[in-house]
Amino acid sequence: MQPLDIQVVEQAMHWCRAGEGFWLCTVLSTFGSSPRAPGSWLIAKADGDHCGSLSGGCVEEDFLARLKDGEFRGRLNRVRYGASDGPDNPRVSLPCGGVLDVLVEHWPANNHTFEHFQSLQKALAGAGALVRNLCLKAGEVELIPDDSLGSKVEEDQNEQRVRLRVGPVSRLVIAGLSPVSTVCASFAHSLGFEVIVCDPRPEEVRQFNVPGVTLRQELPSVWIAREGCHRATAVVALTHDPKIDDTALIEAIKTDAFYIGVMGSQRTSEKRRERLLRIGGLTEAQADRIHMPIGLNIGSKTPAEIALSVMADVVRVREGVTAPALHPA
DSSP states (O other): OOOHHHHHHHHHHHHHHTTOOEEEEEEEEEESSOSSOTTOEEEEOTTSOEEEOSSSSHHHHHHHHHHHTTOOOSSEEEEEESOOOSTTOOOOOOGGGOEEEEEEEEEOSSHHHHHHHHHHHHHHTTSOOEEEEEETTTTEEEEEEOOOOOOSEEEETTTTEEEEEEOOOOEEEEESOOHHHHHHHHHHHHTTOEEEEEOOOHHHHHHOOOTTOEEEOSOHHHHHHHHOOOTTEEEEEOSSOHHHHHHHHHHHTTSOOSEEEEOOOHHHHHHHHHHHHHTSOOOHHHHHTEESSOSOOSOOOSHHHHHHHHHHHHHHHHTTOOOGGGSOO
């Protein structure tokens, strides 16, 4: 199974090819507790067929019922869920009193629609980030190349415009198979990452079975050198085998990966750093990019606990959260 954003975009392209129009819903903002973050997507047809999500289920149920009733006419609509004020607000309560603002776009089945979503598909695959620049008054949307960092949703109420960032889906490249790798792959997939596992050893590859995860029987360093890593990629080396781990790190450091980490004790990590500087040709600045030891210091011992600490640290860095007190000493 692919990450949810890719599923939504590819479903849009499929419906468009079949001559069926659809509605694209985007979470614009949240207040209080809400199940899905700004930028989350749901796509639906008038008959209720849909892909993606906006909440834990209550919002989707109401939206699909209203869609079947023909309520969302015109190019753009905006609806707020969870608020009790206003005549147009649906009577849906979100957990802990949360509020959800949703933008609803109608897309007819034509060449322009297909090309728009094809561009989004390429952006999600790492071809280059985009901004969907929507004029709320005119209902027009344009795609603009985007190299900047910022929140997924930016709204200018004065100009009645919304900027929606669309970039690569979070990807986790796992260098080498081990008990920790298997659990880490499962965790990452459940978190919505595109997960790619690389290991050249036939005996290890034969035993690996995690649904939804891509497995490559080759050295991770070879895969990384060939495919590269976009800026939404995390690379984790989890085997304790320098032939696999160190070579993967040397290649990963040449890429835009936002997280690079390797498993090992503090003593092992110190020796690895010295080895990467002396033999691997890394600079001090490059070595500083590598999280070693990997993960948050949560006292983990078992493979599942170590995998949890790894994925917690990957998500922390992706979200720009600093937590020095939680790092290994």
